[in-house]
Amino acid sequence: MSVETTNKDLDKKDYTGVNEYIKKVLSMIEKDEITKEDAEWITRETVDGFREHVNPGFLDYRKSVTKDKQFAAVEWSDSGSCFKDVNGKEYIDCLGGFGIYNVGHRNPKVMKAVTDQLSRQALHSQDLLDPLRAMLAKILAEITPGDLKYSFFVNSGTESIEAALKLAKMYSDRTTFIATTRAFHGKSLGSLSATAKGVFRKPFLPMIQGFRHIPFGDIEMMRKTFGSCALVGEDVNAVILEPIQGEGGVMLPPDGYLKEVRALCDEFGALLIFDEVQTGMGRTGTMFAADGYDVVPDILCLAKAFGGGIMPAGAVVATEEVFRSLFPNPFMHTTTFGGNPLACAAAIATINVLIEEKLPERSAEVGEYLLGKLRNVAENFPEQVLEIRGKGLLIGVEFHTDEIGYEVSKGLFDNGVLVAGTLVNSKTFRIEPPLTISIEEVDKVVETFKLVLEKLNTN
Known part of the structure; x- marks a missing residue:
């Protein structure tokens, strides 16, 4: 096949369909608010896209995905110490992108x-x-x-x-x-x-x-x-x-x-x-x-x-x-x-x-406060929690098994708190929120941690 023939064949490729899809995606990006129908479309396209074109393994890894892999919490916006999914549910971010949001989301x-x-x-x-x-x-x-x-x-x-x-x-x-x-x-x-x-x-x-x-x-x-x-x-x-x-x-x-x-x-x-x-x-x-x-x-x-x-x-x-x-x-x-x-x-x-904003100093102060509160909770659940350790706002919560760690991290997620615990390795999960996290948000994280452990303890 000649170079001229090859180029002509390439020129015949029809990009109309993909360009219409691109325009729809761009229209979503420019929206300040999305509708329920938009959220459903985004969720469906995200799950399908991961399955067919990114890596289906991520659908097993993400604790935000349902067992039938048809629904997932899909993040859409963020600010301060929190982010929201496409359905408007807000999460306190104690994962922090594995530590990238020290000065907060969209500072x-x-x-x-x-x-x-x-x-x-x-x-x-x-x-x-x-x-x-x-x-x-x-x-x-x-x-x-x-x-x-x-x-x-x-x-x-x-x-x-x-x-x-x-x-x-x-x-x-x-x-x-x-x-x-x-x-x-x-x-x-x-x-x-x-x-x-x-x-x-x-x-x-x-x-x-x-x-x-x-x-x-x-x-x-x-x-x-x-x-x-x-x-x-x-x-x-x-x-x-x-x-x-x-x-x-x-x-x-x-x-x-x-x-x-x-x-x-x-x-x-x-x-x-x-x-x-x-x-x-x-x-x-x-x-x-x-x-x-x-x-x-x-x-x-x-x-x-x-x-x-x-x-x-x-x-x-x-x-x-x-x-x-x-x-x-x-x-x-x-x-x-x-x-x-x-x-x-x-x-x-x-x-x-x-x-x-003296955020390193704030990290030391708030970290000490959070560490003490988490340890106070953990004292009542020795069969689940092995140790809590950390410095500043880099805190590790170690459980006796991966299974307990995953259930706790999943329970936190379901209640609007995201931590760095996954199906792959959950025996210890990390808590590393933005250094700007408020004391009120810290208290809510601790209350949710206690709630999840209590529920796990009764099952």
């Missing part, structure tokens, strides 16, 4: 910064110097711990980990990385090599070489691993840690552990990478978890809440000593959309909100 300052920038320029040319990237980097140098100075901007947490690992490799010819069990650092091949969850790793083995995993919190095992690696000529390049493990179940480090890790890295000439994708931006009661533990890493990874819940955005911030390996050729690691003007505007406004 007006962040929205304004992004729309103001959008009215002038959305993306950069890639050739001229873009001002907001420079300004955001300067701001980060001011607010991050110690002598962290240079920033590389990305679109997601996984990308920030990839950049950090490559930066560490550029800095040193050492090839060994130490990560910890239960760690989660992302799912691209590089970040997945640091991630510890076998179910995510096994289908993609072998991973990137050189990663060793040791138990989180075990400083003696880490010391022995450093020593063993040195003895066999496979010296450690870097240790990568979440200061508090999020996906792993909100696992807090033992007292003094992070400082001891820092000392070991210094002793053996290795770098320390903190993955603060989830713990950063005020989540744990200080601007960064590193601040709360008084430890300065060589490389700091940020994302999730970095874009204010408006834009996908992340950053890797490093010391000049580490970052200078990229000075001779800054194109050794690049990204088309990372550090774009809209993302930078969102991040700058987010930092402004965190500082002016």
